[in-house]
Amino acid sequence: MLRTRVITALVMLLVFSSAVFLFSATGWMAFVAVITGCAAWEWAGFCRWQPSVRYGYGVATAVAAFVLAYCVDTAAPSTAYGFHLLVFGVSILFWGLIGSAWLARMWPLGQGARAALTGLVVMLPTAIAMVFLRQINPWWLLGAMAIVWVADIAAYFSGRALGRRKLAPSISPGKSWEGVYGALMAVVAYGLIVLSWSGARFSPAAWGGIVLGLLALTGVSVVGDLFESMLKRQAGIKDSSQLLPGHGGVLDRIDSLTSTLPMVALFVLLTR
Incomplete structure (x- = not known):
């Protein structure tokens, strides 16, 4: 299992890095659309829809992601x-x-229009954020994704070493508050090191705002992670799918990104 997981991770890293730096703008949109379509197909599995409906929802969401991204790319700046x-x-x-609120009340996803609409709200902004951030600068996209990776790694190791108090035992028994604290500290350290290394200069108040922003991003990433875990538990499955050997499904890999990438993209949009 470990060997499969490592091989899959290396392949994903190679494919994703190549796409980020080598694909044309339209090619990147198509790549993101494929990822979004796979995630939508998995989401439809949470809803327990029939296979034909699952595939239809996945294809429709992928097409919507591509069309929206392409239309915005060719629109007037004010419209975009x-x-x-x-x-x-x-x-x-x-x-x-x-x-x-959904997490706190453990609402069921259901099988109707609410489930379909929620999936679009979760996935389409993520797809648009991936296209937007890569268009501004590929390193913005990778830097935002790295925040989630740092948080996940720090939460895993600090939780294993120090975890005592369960974060959400009815949703994800393995997660602890100590893991969250470890993630918060690691993300703040990562952000400050990267900004210092880049030579950025900020006032003390701005540095304080940056720290608060990093803490907020980490908190939102935890919500995204727990949200998908809740849906999997409600659906009675361990992984969103088996599309990625050793890693589960696409949603298993982008759960925290669905909540953080749009937040980073909005910050970039407002501060450009």
Whole structure:
């Protein structure tokens, strides 16, 4: 299992890195659309839809992701700005209000329009954020994704070493508050080191704002992770799919990114 997991991770890293730095703008949109379609197909599995409906939802979501990204890319700057502001804002409102309440109350996803719409709200802003950040600078995209990777790794090791108090035992018994604290400290350290290394200069107040932003990103990433874990538990499955040998499914890999990438993209949009 470990060998399979390592091989899959290396292949994913190679494919993703090649796509980020070598694909054309349209090619990157198509690549992101494929990822989004796979995630949507897995989401439909949470809803226990029939195979034909699952595939239809996956294809429709992939097409929607590509068409939206392409249309925005060719739109007037003011139109693109307004669209991005709306999409990223909706995502942040969802994760900050609805997603958190959903977790607290353990609402079932269901099989109807609410389930389909929620999937679109979770996945389409993520796809648009991936296209937007890569268009601004590929390193913005990778840096934002690295925040989630650092948080996951730190939470895993600090949780294993120090974990005592369960974070959400009814959703994900392995996660602990100590793991969250470890993730928060690691992400703040990562962010400050990267910014210092880049030579950026900020006022003390700005540095304080940056720290708060990094803490907020880490907190939102935890919500995204727990949200997908809750849906898997409700559906009675361990992984969102077996598309990625040793790693489960696409949603298993991007669960935290669905809540953090739109947040980073909105920050970049407002501060450019």
